[in-house]
Amino acid sequence: MRVWLPPVMLTVLLCALSAGMPALEPLFEWMQPDKQNVIYERESFLFLLQNHLMLVVISALVGTVAAVAGGIFATRPAGRDFLPLVSQIASIGQTFPPVAVLALAVPVLGFGEAPILVALILYGLLPILRNTLAGLEGVDATVRQAALGMGMSPFQVLLQVELPLAGRVILAGIRTSVTINIATAAIGSTIGARTLGDPVIAGLVNGNTAYVLQGAILIGMLALTVDSLFEAAERVWDRRFLPQTAG
Amino acid sequence: MPNRVLPVLGCLALALVWLLDLGVIQPNRIVPGTGHGLISAVGGPWAGLVSLVLAGCVLLSFLPLRRRYLPLLGLVGLSLALLPLLLEVFAGRHLPEDAPYARSSIGAGFWCLLFLLSLMLIEILGRLGSGRGLQLMILAVIVGSWLWILRGGGLESLSLVREFNARPDKFEQALWTHLALAFGAVGISAGLAFLLALKMIRSVAWRRPILGAVSFLQTIPSLAVFGLLIAPLSALAAAFPALQAMGIRGIGWAPALLALVAYSLLPMVRNTFVALTEVPESLADAGRGMGMNERQLFFKLKLPLALPVIVEGVRITTIQAIGLTAVAALIGAGGFGSFIFQGLGQAAMDLVLLGALPTIALALLADALLTMLAASLKPTPATA
Amino acid sequence: ADPVVVSSKIDTEGSVLGQMVLQSLEGAGIPVENRLQLGGTSIVRNAIKAGEIDIYPEYTGNAAFFHDQADRDIWKDADKAYQEAARLDKEAHNIVWLEPAEANNTWAMSVRGDLARENNLATLEDHANYINEGGAFKFAASAEFVESASALPAFQEAYGFKLESDQLLILSGGNTAATLRAAALNNNDVNGAMTYGTDGGLDALDLKVMEDTAGVQPVYQPAPIVRGEVLEAYPQIREVLTPIFESLDLETLQRLNGQVAVNGVPADTVARDYLDSLAQD
Amino acid sequence: MIELKNVTRRFGDAVAVDRINLTVETGEVCVLVGSSGCGKSTTLRMINQLLPHSEGQILVDGNDVTAMNPEQLRLNMGYVIQGTGLFPHWTVARNIAMVPQLLKWPRERIDERVHELLTLLDLDQATHANKYPQQLSGGQAQRVGVARALAANPNILLMDEPFGALDAITRENLQLEMLRIQSQLRKTTVFVTHDIDEALRLATRIAVMDQGRIIQHDTPENILRRPASVFVENLVGKQDRGLKLMSLHTVRDLMEAPPQPREPEPGADGLKEDDSLRVALSIMLWQNWSQVPVFNADGQETGTITRDRIIQEGA
Amino acid sequence: MIELKNVTRRFGDAVAVDRINLTVETGEVCVLVGSSGCGKSTTLRMINQLLPHSEGQILVDGNDVTAMNPEQLRLNMGYVIQGTGLFPHWTVARNIAMVPQLLKWPRERIDERVHELLTLLDLDQATHANKYPQQLSGGQAQRVGVARALAANPNILLMDEPFGALDAITRENLQLEMLRIQSQLRKTTVFVTHDIDEALRLATRIAVMDQGRIIQHDTPENILRRPASVFVENLVGKQDRGLKLMSLHTVRDLMEAPPQPREPEPGADGLKEDDSLRVALSIMLWQNWSQVPVFNADGQETGTITRDRIIQEGA
Numbered sequence A: 001m002r003v004w005l006p007p008v009m010l011t012v013l014l015c016a017l018s019a020g021m022p023a024l025e026p027l028f029e030w031m032q033p034d035k036q037n038v039i040y041e042r043e044s045f046l047f048l049l050q051n052h053l054m055l056v057v058i059s060a061l062v063g064t065v066a067a068v069a070g071g072i073f074a075t076r077p078a079g080r081d082f083l084p085l086v087s088q089i090a091s092i093g094q095t096f097p098p099v100a101v102l103a104l105a106v107p108v109l110g111f112g113e114a115p116i117l118v119a120l121i122l123y124g125l126l127p128i129l130r131n132t133l134a135g136l137e138g139v140d141a142t143v144r145q146a147a148l149g150m151g152m153s154p155f156q157v158l159l160q161v162e163l164p165l166a167g168r169v170i171l172a173g174i175r176t177s178v179t180i181n182i183a184t185a186a187i188g189s190t191i192g193a194r195t196l197g198d199p200v201i202a203g204l205v206n207g208n209t210a211y212v213l214q215g216a217i218l219i220g221m222l223a224l225t226v227d228s229l230f231e232a233a234e235r236v237w238d239r240r241f242l243p244q245t246a247g
Numbered sequence B: 001m002p003n004r005v006l007p008v009l010g011c012l013a014l015a016l017v018w019l020l021d022l023g024v025i026q027p028n029r030i031v032p033g034t035g036h037g038l039i040s041a042v043g044g045p046w047a048g049l050v051s052l053v054l055a056g057c058v059l060l061s062f063l064p065l066r067r068r069y070l071p072l073l074g075l076v077g078l079s080l081a082l083l084p085l086l087l088e089v090f091a092g093r094h095l096p097e098d099a100p101y102a103r104s105s106i107g108a109g110f111w112c113l114l115f116l117l118s119l120m121l122i123e124i125l126g127r128l129g130s131g132r133g134l135q136l137m138i139l140a141v142i143v144g145s146w147l148w149i150l151r152g153g154g155l156e157s158l159s160l161v162r163e164f165n166a167r168p169d170k171f172e173q174a175l176w177t178h179l180a181l182a183f184g185a186v187g188i189s190a191g192l193a194f195l196l197a198l199k200m201i202r203s204v205a206w207r208r209p210i211l212g213a214v215s216f217l218q219t220i221p222s223l224a225v226f227g228l229l230i231a232p233l234s235a236l237a238a239a240f241p242a243l244q245a246m247g248i249r250g251i252g253w254a255p256a257l258l259a260l261v262a263y264s265l266l267p268m269v270r271n272t273f274v275a276l277t278e279v280p281e282s283l284a285d286a287g288r289g290m291g292m293n294e295r296q297l298f299f300k301l302k303l304p305l306a307l308p309v310i311v312e313g314v315r316i317t318t319i320q321a322i323g324l325t326a327v328a329a330l331i332g333a334g335g336f337g338s339f340i341f342q343g344l345g346q347a348a349m350d351l352v353l354l355g356a357l358p359t360i361a362l363a364l365l366a367d368a369l370l371t372m373l374a375a376s377l378k379p380t381p382a383t384a
Numbered sequence C: 001a002d003p004v005v006v007s008s009k010i011d012t013e014g015s016v017l018g019q020m021v022l023q024s025l026e027g028a029g030i031p032v033e034n035r036l037q038l039g040g041t042s043i044v045r046n047a048i049k050a051g052e053i054d055i056y057p058e059y060t061g062n063a064a065f066f067h068d069q070a071d072r073d074i075w076k077d078a079d080k081a082y083q084e085a086a087r088l089d090k091e092a093h094n095i096v097w098l099e100p101a102e103a104n105n106t107w108a109m110s111v112r113g114d115l116a117r118e119n120n121l122a123t124l125e126d127h128a129n130y131i132n133e134g135g136a137f138k139f140a141a142s143a144e145f146v147e148s149a150s151a152l153p154a155f156q157e158a159y160g161f162k163l164e165s166d167q168l169l170i171l172s173g174g175n176t177a178a179t180l181r182a183a184a185l186n187n188n189d190v191n192g193a194m195t196y197g198t199d200g201g202l203d204a205l206d207l208k209v210m211e212d213t214a215g216v217q218p219v220y221q222p223a224p225i226v227r228g229e230v231l232e233a234y235p236q237i238r239e240v241l242t243p244i245f246e247s248l249d250l251e252t253l254q255r256l257n258g259q260v261a262v263n264g265v266p267a268d269t270v271a272r273d274y275l276d277s278l279a280q281d
Numbered sequence D, E: 001m002i003e004l005k006n007v008t009r010r011f012g013d014a015v016a017v018d019r020i021n022l023t024v025e026t027g028e029v030c031v032l033v034g035s036s037g038c039g040k041s042t043t044l045r046m047i048n049q050l051l052p053h054s055e056g057q058i059l060v061d062g063n064d065v066t067a068m069n070p071e072q073l074r075l076n077m078g079y080v081i082q083g084t085g086l087f088p089h090w091t092v093a094r095n096i097a098m099v100p101q102l103l104k105w106p107r108e109r110i111d112e113r114v115h116e117l118l119t120l121l122d123l124d125q126a127t128h129a130n131k132y133p134q135q136l137s138g139g140q141a142q143r144v145g146v147a148r149a150l151a152a153n154p155n156i157l158l159m160d161e162p163f164g165a166l167d168a169i170t171r172e173n174l175q176l177e178m179l180r181i182q183s184q185l186r187k188t189t190v191f192v193t194h195d196i197d198e199a200l201r202l203a204t205r206i207a208v209m210d211q212g213r214i215i216q217h218d219t220p221e222n223i224l225r226r227p228a229s230v231f232v233e234n235l236v237g238k239q240d241r242g243l244k245l246m247s248l249h250t251v252r253d254l255m256e257a258p259p260q261p262r263e264p265e266p267g268a269d270g271l272k273e274d275d276s277l278r279v280a281l282s283i284m285l286w287q288n289w290s291q292v293p294v295f296n297a298d299g300q301e302t303g304t305i306t307r308d309r310i311i312q313e314g315a
């Protein structure tokens, strides 16, 4: 499977870098000769990476389930009334800056991992919701009518026709959401979550550029890895469901 | 057909406003305060009025009346406009006279009320099919009324107002810094993106590299970009004192601006490129066939048709830049983000709000204005 | 002549002391430029070395790190520390240390009042025992405190305890107001907080400072430091600031800081009121 | 048999279908024609209850449709939707197999049936079965749509402008195919079109609709000869009626047949029994023939036809 | 006059137009027909140099087009592009005024001209001038496209399937309009279509193309009567040729006229002089008339026509 090659290679690189960062000590010492500590040691990078990733994955999972459920509800006859409002919320909500959302979570939820998780879920839900609506609304009405007309039950239509056809758009929404959340989670270390943002913030506070670099490089790598993963997933999806564009 | 959304929202608001604390009285800035529910906060008559208004909304929207949305608009709009009065009443009733540092702050109940009323307003405006003009007008009325109530001084004790009053000049400075950074970045990247898009249109070979590069930039989280820029920029400033004299160094506005520009490129380039290339070739052919030269074709046909999509790119970029500028405070660039991070550092939540709320307001305003601009630039009226 | 660029660190005390410097110089007819609350220690330090700012309040104990001499015991004696700091900076960067205040704003570890009373905690030794016996403890601190060799690591070494990473709530960039509050509110089960000696919120929030019986901490006396050239250009700076810093003792600083951090009075008001009260005496 | 009794359908205040009565006998092809927006699709969609009707009664084989489980009802009716409505994420074979799969036919039976249908509709199994709808030409997609509707052998077919978007030649081929299939299988069919020639060609009876009502329901010949109103007259094309009538009949109807078919002289020109009278006339005018031999499908001469007879009796 | 001499156009290795020779006389309507992709549009677009030709020579009124400034060349040629190509961000009036504006006509003259064209093409100034293209029906948009091409009074018109996407009725109306305009203005016209009936109706001469070559270039009658190859024969519709030929001539051509027109009896049925023979035959078949009076546009009876004569001599 050639499509999976880049994400696998990036993942290996990312893990190697997180585990082997201390080996690069001479490099950072050369950069930053006046500091005693040039390798961030409060937490292992692997732990930070794992924690960061966990925040993003959990928020993406919960967000996806909630957003897709909400999108499905708003496009069923029973929820139609809510459709304009839901789609308005989805688009207005996205104009809220992520930092502001994070900051607003603190007064309500306090410091640490729990509030950031809630903020990430709520904020990450919006792009998925928006794309779910767009995807489901975008399913050709004649196709839906045809499915009903052939004798499919509404549930079968949803499962076998609408979701597969909207899936590509929903996937793109999840990708956007995860990209935003990786960035937001990094900022989350200012409110007490332990993420790859920690070395960056610590470095900024202490004027230690080496820390900043270590954090920044790993965050960047993580983002690229996850993005390439989605890239591959989208390719596979295309090949599965949209053969004419792939070929 | 009765509307089902408004009753749901109304009932929810009614329940939450009774269940949650409307306001909190704090003895000082950082000690947690005591919360007050609706009745305790504003007293029986006001509590009754609030409940009555909400119940009225529910009832009105339940009725299968034809023209129910206009009165509903009035009711909800007015409630929103006068909402701060509740806080004023609350502060008047509960603020101890002898404690000069005691302050009132906004409780979850009030936020919920504000949020749900706004949702109701959005729903009503949607059902009315109102234009952007009316929406902006209503927004202006509501905000105007809030400012007017704030001016009155009854809300002096509100924690948010206290924080503002402690640093009005800083606030103004943060506003200008924020605007300068965000709009500076948008301006620069707009110019740059236009050139890149033209390059992509001229030469097919450049398309993939340029698009690849700008989407790569967009993928890297902001904090990482800010961090990664510190080292090279410091080195640059150290090597060239002239740059340092201009204020360019590892932290401050220079890396912030650079990162913001890098981030803004993707939406700008993509939209400009797509807009200019999606002008149908048949139209260009028609123009050519009538005797237009390439210059006329670009300025009379392609640009006008592409403009709304380009402005849409500017809108996305602006909103994004406003948000990222807040992050840039971490590397000392200033702006509203500095209040957010100071507030987080000092555990002064209302200072956080003082940074977060204007950032949101700026983003919403930019969104509204640019959406309107894009709509007004639409070369043709919405199909009748 | 060029105005004197007055700066300070970003924290609460920085804002108060900085405002005092600014306002008193202004009152003495010296042209000033306001660059207060520029950033953390490293930022203001680099700025004054680069000549971007001219004067700001610094702590004597920090000189140990500026000159990479943290291992010496000299920093634990107030007078010697001040002399040594002044000498080193004068030689290395032509930066002059003016008269320090009689207050030690050293890093300290505090615990919730109820915890201290229940377990009879008064000193860091008691505290270390409590932790080593497996007592429930979670400590809120800034990244700088956890990171800096002279802070938490020094305490841990001297008193023989170790805080695991899940016993720490690290508020990157947070200052003591945040840690105090976290402990006071028992947020995330936090019951201990990094504090400063001069913190204003200790009383209001019922927190108890654990006494540093082993004298682990260097002395941190705040003093305005100023670039030599600027002091030559405006020699009156020394006369203006000396009486003010001499008048500041621990209680006064705690009170003033408390005004800002706890009561939310703007720092410039606090500084002005204090300067006015000095003038009346 | 499908019966609509006093059926009305409203959208809000607008009446899309207005108290119509329509009976489609078993095995009959009923074609609905009328100007755009007159309620043809609405009528069709009420029969399989994709739209519930507001008033009246709809009976399918004597049973009220509202009393039936809608999925069951629809599984027994083939439905060809306007613009094909194939599922873009399924192959041709899977699209055709859809209803049998819903009915849980065994795997082999489905495969067999798909193969059968592909052959019937002249789509090559090897080349087309695993294609996706976007990879088909318009005419192929239409045929797959028809195949899908036929798959589970429903007794009733509902076809909504099934050949609407096609060019004239493909359209004609599909019409011929449809006539052929109908002559073999005799499904009860309701067929919507806006093309009068198509209606004339395929219908057992035509129902002309206008503004939600049925203006006339009669055989093609009667619709042409005795239009119930000026509207019907204009709809079927007043000026061209003469030639249109001619296309309803074939040469076979007017030729004079000898008792015995005989072998033709080699190389002799002539007409086919199945040619419409219109084609016959055109060719005879062109060649300036006044009388020609007629051949059957096997190439035997089965009679002769004269121009005069066509002109006298054709229309 | 337009002359193409041995003109070839290649796209990469593919030859789209292959050494064609074509002369379009001044005032003549030359219709290009042929199957899709045979090079019709390419030929048209080489004449106004939207595509440069690879070989050969193209002369317009005796001048080689490659020697002319392409903008100047195009300003003197009206061009109706396939699918109208109206500028969506300009009003109807501004679209029509486009070429005059490029030519820097004075304001009033442009306004006057737009008004004139709107009237000519039967578009109401008040209701349509300030609409945007999306607010027009297909037929109206097509007419605006034609108006735009006519605006600066070019001597030459290039029309690429100008009525391509229209329904039969609108199409017929536009064809009639085009014939009317042509009879007044006599532009040298090159017209592309894939509709043979349209070609037969409008052309002075038809050029039949296949695979980049011109197979036959002749009058409609000759194309029908003496097709140069089997391809042409099939293209024009072999079976229906008889009736098609009839539509080339009018009743006027075959009627027997008395020396003097006379007032008809009140309420008498009959045909019009301008009716095509095909329509005449259809009506006579329908009514079973063998002879009818013929009226002119003023309603006077100008002659009679017999069915036999149509049948004998019509095709």
Ligand SMILES: Nc1ncnc2c1ncn2[C@@H]1O[C@H](COP(=O)(O)OP(=O)(O)OP(=O)(O)O)[C@@H](O)[C@H]1O
Pocket (backbone or CB within 6 Å): D011, D015, D016, D034, D035, D036, D037, D038, D039, D040, D041, D042, D043, D194
């Ligand atoms: N879902 C709907 N909501 C409101 N009005 C509708 C709806 N569906 C159809 N109509 C209206 O009902 C009328 C009949 O529509 P219908 O689709 O049956 O027309 P039709 O005869 O099939 O036309 P066409 O030939 O254009 O397909 C039209 O006026 C149409 O606007």
Ligand SMILES: Nc1ncnc2c1ncn2[C@@H]1O[C@H](COP(=O)(O)OP(=O)(O)OP(=O)(O)O)[C@@H](O)[C@H]1O
Pocket (backbone or CB within 6 Å): E011, E016, E034, E035, E036, E037, E038, E039, E040, E041, E042, E043, E194
């Ligand atoms: N820009 C181009 N690049 C490559 N090949 C082209 C190009 N334009 C046209 N062709 C090819 O040239 C041939 C003639 O095209 P042209 O557009 O002239 O056909 P046409 O006769 O107008 O067909 P239609 O009736 O479908 O419009 C076709 O095979 C087409 O694929």
Ligand SMILES: [Mg+2]
Pocket (backbone or CB within 6 Å): D040, D041, D042, D082
């Ligand atoms: Mg229809």
Ligand SMILES: [Mg+2]
Pocket (backbone or CB within 6 Å): E040, E041, E042, E082
């Ligand atoms: Mg063409």
